Amino acid sequence: MDKVLLICRSQTEALALKRMLAGAGVTGRIVRPPRSLAVGSCSFAVSIPRCYYMAAQQRMRDKNFTPCRIV
Secondary structure (H helix, E strand, C coil), X not given: CCEEEEEECCHHHHHHHHHHHHCCCCCCEEECXXXXXXXXXXXXXXXXXXXXXXXXXXXXXXXXXXXXXXX
């Protein structure tokens, strides 16, 4: 199963994103992104299954949230 990484600036932001996505039924895990993809030293990411990407994208749009990077 393919995964999508929604990279955030901090662990706190990643946790908030994970909770926001859970409200739309999207399950995710908080992980550390690879160094080549990290935005800064404190970067964390929410890993979600690719099949939930459209629902996650809609939820982020509804809540006006933009992650630093999507991989």
